[in-house]
Amino acid sequence: xxxxxxxxxxxxxxxxxxxxxxxxxxxxxxxxxxxxxxxxxxxxxxxxxxxxxxxxxxxxxxxxxxxxxxxxxxxxxxxxxxxxxxxxxxxxxxxxxxxxxxxxxxxxxxx
Amino acid sequence: xxxxxxxxxxxxxxxxxxxxxxxxxxxxxxxxxxxxxxxxxxxxxxxxxxxxxxxxxxxxxxxxxxxxxxxxxxxxxxxxxxxxxxxxxxxxxxxxxxxxxxxxxxxxxxx
Numbered sequence: 001x002x003x004x005x006x007x008x009x010x011x012x013x014x015x016x017x018x019x020x021x022x023x024x025x026x027x028x029x030x031x032x033x034x035x036x037x038x039x040x041x042x043x044x045x046x047x048x049x050x051x052x053x054x055x056x057x058x059x060x061x062x063x064x065x066x067x068x069x070x071x072x073x074x075x076x077x078x079x080x081x082x083x084x085x086x087x088x089x090x091x092x093x094x095x096x097x098x099x100x101x102x103x104x105x106x107x108x109x110x111x
Numbered sequence: 112x113x114x115x116x117x118x119x120x121x122x123x124x125x126x127x128x129x130x131x132x133x134x135x136x137x138x139x140x141x142x143x144x145x146x147x148x149x150x151x152x153x154x155x156x157x158x159x160x161x162x163x164x165x166x167x168x169x170x171x172x173x174x175x176x177x178x179x180x181x182x183x184x185x186x187x188x189x190x191x192x193x194x195x196x197x198x199x200x201x202x203x204x205x206x207x208x209x210x211x212x213x214x215x216x217x218x219x220x221x222x
Contacts, residue, residue: 004153031209042115042202043154043213088153092209098144098167099211101153 004102006089011108018076020105022089025070029091032065033099034074037086046074046087076107084109113137115214117203123220129191132217136184136205142166143180144211145188146202154202160186193221 003025012018024032033048049056049063049072056063062075076083086106090099116135124130136143141162146154157176159167163183171178175194180186190197200216 033211035213042215043204045210045212048209090153096167097142097206097209097211098156098159099146099154101155103151103153 004089004091004100006087006102006105008103009106009108011110012079013110014079014081016079018074018079018083018107018109020074020076020087020089020107022072022074022102023070024072024089024091026091026093026100027070028093030093031091032063032072033088033090033092034061034063035088035090035101037088037104039085043088079107079109081109081111083107115203115205115212117201117214117217119217120215121218121220123222124193125222126195127192129189130193130219131187131189132201132203132219134186134188134203134214136186136203137207137212140205140207140212141183142206143186144204144206145178145186146204148200148202148216150199157188157201190219193219195221197221 006022034046035043037043060077064073086104088104089102118133143160145157148154157171158178160180163180178188198221200218202216204211204213
């Protein structure tokens with residue numbers, strides 16, 4: 001069955017890089033997503049990667065995909081206090097566009 | 112462009128009462144999703160609509176939950192009767208293709 005797993009918590013200092021990891025089990029995953037959720041808010045789509053790509057970069061965000069190991073990571077360069085939030089990894093596949101989410105990684109950025 | 116709208120933002124009811132949530136997706140988005148997010152977990156799909164037809168309702172507890180999207184635009188999700196374990200944030204999302212955009216959610220507390 002589908003399963004997406006993430007570590008629960010990450011703490012970094014402002015200005016450092018953050019790396020949030022995710023593993024998934026469904027080999028038919030087509031798209032892999034990163035969402036950000038701030039307290040009391042909905043989910044904000046940060047970026048997504050198609051399964052035939054290895055890497056995608058968007059300003060301070062870099063997504064790396066290792067299909068062999070079914071491992072996805074999100075790197076945030078020059079992490080700011082405004083990046084403090086919960087980050088969700090999610091997957092979908094052709095034929096089922098609904099998202100399967102991990103439990104989220106809480107990122108704490110210390111000044 | 113207006114985002115996904117949801118109302119109410121907060122609702123407190125007693126168990127065995129009924130409650131309804133409303134969602135207005137982004138204009139032109141054919142696909143609409145309802146997710147349930149229990150505290151500390153990632154969102155889980157309840158139901159997916161394509162226009163006014165149901166694509167996937169396999170995870171919807173049909174003995175108490177119902178949803179409709181009569182004209183293929185806005186949607187309502189109803190719980191009747193509510194249980195304590197229904198306390199969660201109910202998120203609506205819409206999509207045109209591969210990106211899903213989420214509303215702010217309705218936080219339901221069942222006492």
